Amino acid sequence: MAKAALPPDDLLPLTPAVFHILLALADGEKHGYAIMQEVAMLTNGDVKMGPGTLYGSIKRMLEAGLIRESGERPDPALDDERRRYYCLTSRGEQVARAEARRLESLLRAAHTKKLIGGTSG
């Protein structure tokens, strides 16, 4: 809980798993399997998150106040009511934005050094 008082920048850099989960939740609440599928889709299947990594990260993100369990449940007829749904908190959104800015500036540096974007050789 003490981490919740830290400014967003103090939590950076995030681990890839945490950032992927924040990205997956950026457009709405999801349960574990949906987060996992979203991460696989966002990374073109390069990142396959296992259950231990996913829920270990979720546990730490809940403790840090980046995400919370959503009280809302979809219609039990449409989905398994035992599933737990997670959504971003405003703090989680701030941290995700801060990490995205950090990565963006790294990308700009890579562009400047012609590591990406330009013609090679």
Place this chain on the structure above:
Amino acid sequence: MNMLRVSERAYRALLMLYPRAFRREYGGQMLQLFRDVCRDAVRQGGALALMRWWGTALFDLLQTVVAEHRKVWVKMGSITRQSFIQWSGRSFIIAGAFFIAGAFGQLQPGAAAWVAMMTVYMAFLGTSMIAYGLSGMFVRFNTQLNMFGRLALLAALIGALAAAVGWALIVIAPGSFFGVLMAGWMLHLMGVSVFGGYAVTTHLLPRWNFALLIGSAFPLLISLYIFQGITSLTQAVTTGDSTNVTFLYIFPGFVTNGMNLGAFAVMLLIGVGWLVTGVALERKSDAAAQTLTA
């Protein structure tokens, strides 16, 4: 379908490898996730896809089981250390109370055998608490001490342990282990005196560093009288005759109307010294505890 059921059972068994609290909180969800992925894998790619998923899940399990256990151990270590540090200040307060109680026993007019016995018990309990408190102090300040301060604190701790054993042995076999008690007590007083001087010059404690000297340097100055006093005290415990008790005389003239004012003053100094040190540490240990959990 059989393949799915076997997979689910095997993964359920493997979940037992996680720490209990983690398993209780997330085991059900992890199993459900594993089951969902298994079902989709079999539907899309058959047994081969299921095997691939098993590879991913096993690799993930090996990594995260170790990581989750490590977090539990780190947390447990932090809590143990934190409570040890917190109790060190409190143990000094309790030790101070024992010595102060022993001091007021000396004000009983006419030396009595029960006063001698009470003095030994109070000194034993007080010294034991001091030894515990010094251990906590060592854990707390170890990284801030230089070699000199560390050696002084270690001497004080080892001396207090030996003295506590010595006080206990005096009750069991009066007179036989006098050397253990005296060697321990002297080492302790010298160690705390030196450490007290170190604390005063380096401002080690949050406040009242001088208190360490009150409980050690002054009693050390009258060490010659302690030798004489404890000899007579052990005799009083053995024989029940306390007429010759001269425990901790500062000046013979301090015995007024049968009250041993010398012993009173010395035990009171030790008691107050540790009581004040304990209160000073108690304040700081709360802050130290917070930084450990941050």
